[in-house]
Amino acid sequence: MNNAQYADILESIATLRQIRGDSPFKSRAFENAARSIRKMPEKIEELIDEGFDLTSLDGIGKSISGELHKIHETGESPTHKELLANFPDGILELTRVEGLGPKRIKLLYDELGICDLASLEIAAEAGQISALPGLGQKTEDKIKSEVIRLKNTSVDRIPLPLARAAGESIVAALSKLDCIQKIEIAGSIRRGRETSKDIDILVASKDYTLVFDTFVGLKEVDNILVRGDTKTSVRLKSGTQVDVRVVELWQFGAALHYFxxxxxxxxxxxxxxxxxxxxxxxxxxxxxxxxxxxxxxxxxxxxxxxxxxxxxxxxxxxxxxxxxxxNGKLPELIDKTSVMGDLHMHTLESDGRNTIPEMIEKAKSLGYTYIAITDHSAFVPVTGGMTADRFAAQIEEIRKENEKHSDFTLLAGIEVDILSDGSLDMDLELLKVCDWVVGSIHSGMNMKKENMNQRLLTAMHSGYLNAFGHPTGRILGGRKGYDYDLDLILGAAIENKIAFEMNGSTGRLDLNAEMAKYVSQKGAMVVLGSDAHSTRGLDEMRYAIQQSRRAEIPKSKILNSLSAADLLLATR
DNA sequence: GCCGTTTTCGGCCCGACTGTTTTCAGTCG
CATH class of the missing domain: 3.30.210.10 (DNA polymerase, thumb domain)
Incomplete structure (x- = not known):
């Protein structure tokens, strides 16, 4: 069982105890412990096996430590089991309904036996909910529309890049107002969480009414959820909730921190x-x-x-x-000025949309002193990847192009496919003469763990790779990723001086912050890459940067914080 | 249930908004 599964059980306990009406502080204790376990890079199972004292962890005391040990031994927590005996499993999905909290869920269960979305819908249609004390017609109507919404949405959280893009489009629209003195995206997007439940926007303005009128009138807005004097929430047509809060300019810092x-x-x-x-x-x-x-x-x-x-x-x-x-022990975090170059991008030569000179121009505008062009190898046809002949020609082209720049270095690279047997999809002589090789998996992703281990070990020991591209293969809210023994591959990567990539492209964020922290602490180098398929795609480096900040990776562990010359020395 | 800049017991953030209330509970972030 992995940490997330332990955390899920603790969270389930927290929610069920809230519904049961236990002290909210006890519930919160389980939530805190769950969060603590979820973001911890060490595996809870291994800690228990090693006899590690779990109560030394944040938010875990004697009682919850005991639960964790029981889960480890028996696969189930007695507390959780007891709660599930009192409440049916489906009751947890009622917490997804906007406006239903623990008190109302308990009321609905006690009075009407409502235990999941289906029974909630039936009761609402029958008018039974508005007959309950403290609940009225409006609440019943809202529940009905919530059930319809939830039936049509499977995921509650959206990937960070999409959330940020949606937020920025609203910020851009509101910024046209003269009355806006300051505006900023806050909430989990600002913290860089990889998925967001909603979009929080903070505004400083003197004309609250105009801001809210403009906001709710935007074309993306589907309906208004709440509208008050200082706070308005809407649901976009995409289904995402957006909260806008307006304060006075002198309160902006406090509000930004709160929000x-x-x-x-x-x-x-x-x-x-x-x-x-x-x-x-x-x-x-x-x-x-x-x-x-x-x-x-x-x-x-x-x-x-x-x-x-x-x-x-x-x-x-x-x-x-x-x-x-x-204690003065906050980690020193990198920012965009720490990144000297981008080492993962595609051009018209494979599935990119821009030329090499266009990529260079954009890279310079971002303040980079070098980039590596890393078009695909040929194995996956849809990428239009390069055969050996084409790669040889591109290396030539890159060398010539590089001549034209005195203050900028263009590196010849490739994103080469790691094939099923671990061999690399390119003429090895060319891999030797080029500057930078990213090895990635784009096929056979569902291989059995043992086979994947062997495949990756072979690639790691080939002697040609500089970086392991999007190392887990996960897609946010989609694909889970390849199954392999991280510690095994990590060891081989460190031994062969292969950096793990933090890929910033939309939907990937791979490695994520937790895993990046782990590999970096174990001694691996990290490389931040945009995986751009256009000049605009180069901007996605910011997500890699932000995730590296969440992971607290020091500059000294980030390969592309080096100058081009030092990078080439380090990867020899 | 957890935790300690006052604490091993007694706290545990704070305010906006809504609906169903005739003064506030529940939810949300």
Missing amino acids: TGSKEHNIQIRSRAKKMGLRINEYGVLRLSDEEYIASKTEEDIFGAIGLPWIAPELREGGDEIENAL
Whole structure:
């Protein structure tokens, strides 16, 4: 059983206990433990086998440690089992219904026996819900439309790049208003979580009405969920929820911090403030003794008021970031200026849409001093990949093009297919003379684990690879990824100086932050790549950068933070 | 259930919005 499965059980316990009406603090304890386990790179099973004391982990005490041991031994938690005996399994799906929380779910179950979406729909159609105390016609109508919506949507979370793109389009539209003084995407998108449940946008303006009128009138908007004085939420036609919050300019920093979250980070920050005789809300830091706001304008002010340095949004997940901030142990994070070049991109030579000079021009505008062109090899026909002849010709072309630039280096590279037997889909002599080789899997992804291990080991030991492209093969919200023994392949990669890629392209984010942190801590180098198929695609480097920040990867572990000359030395 | 800049016991963030209420509970982030 992997960490996610342990976390799922703890989360299920948390939700069921809420519905049962237990202390909300006990529920939260299970949620905290679940989150802690989910983002931990070490495998909980191995820790238990090694006799590691789980209570030393964040949010895990004696009781939950005991649960975890029982799950390890028997595959099931007694607490979970007991809860499931009281409530049918399907009751958990009711939490997806907007407007239904634990109290109402319990009421619906106790009074009407509602235990899943199907029985909820029947009761709503029969008018039984509006007859319950505290619930009326509007609630019943809303439930009906929610059931219809949920029947048509299987996923509740959308991949970060899509969420950000949707958010930026709304920001662009609202920014046309003269009354907007400041506008920023907040929430999980700002923190760089790989999927988002909704899009949070913060606005500073004096004309709240105009902002909201414009917002709800946008063509992407399907319907208005709530509209108040300072906050409006809509659902887009795509199904995504967007929340817009408007504050005064002087409150922007406080509001940005509040609206960025995470929820657990905010709880910890506010608890700390409380102990210092302060109260933090979205308007600022309030000194309780005289009810004066002592900080509001910037996030730095908010953190400063409680004796902390500014903490990067990517770190605000309610883990150990506050403790680290206090001890001066916040990791140094890279930013876009740390990335000197992009080492994964495609051109018209395979399935890209732009020429080499066009890619160079865009790369220069991003501040890069080098790029590697890495068109596909021929194995997967749909990519229009290169045969040996074509690759040889492209290397020539790249050498000539490189001559034209004094302040920029164009590297000859390739994204070569790792074939089923682990051999590489290219003339090996050419791999030897080119500058940069990304090895990737694009076929036979469902191979059995043992075979995949052998395939990758063969490739890793070939002596030709510089990087392992999109190393898990997962697609966000889609494909799960290849099955192989990470530690085994990681060892071979380190031995052969092969970097693991953090691929920023839409839908991939592969490696993700958790795995990247793991491989980096184990000693592997990481390379950030856009996997661009057009000049615009080069912008997706920012997702690789942001995930590397979440993973707390130091600059010294990022291969393309080196200059071209040092990169070539390091990969010899 | 967890945890400790005041704590091994007693706290555990804070406010907006809605609907069903005649003053507030429930939900949400």
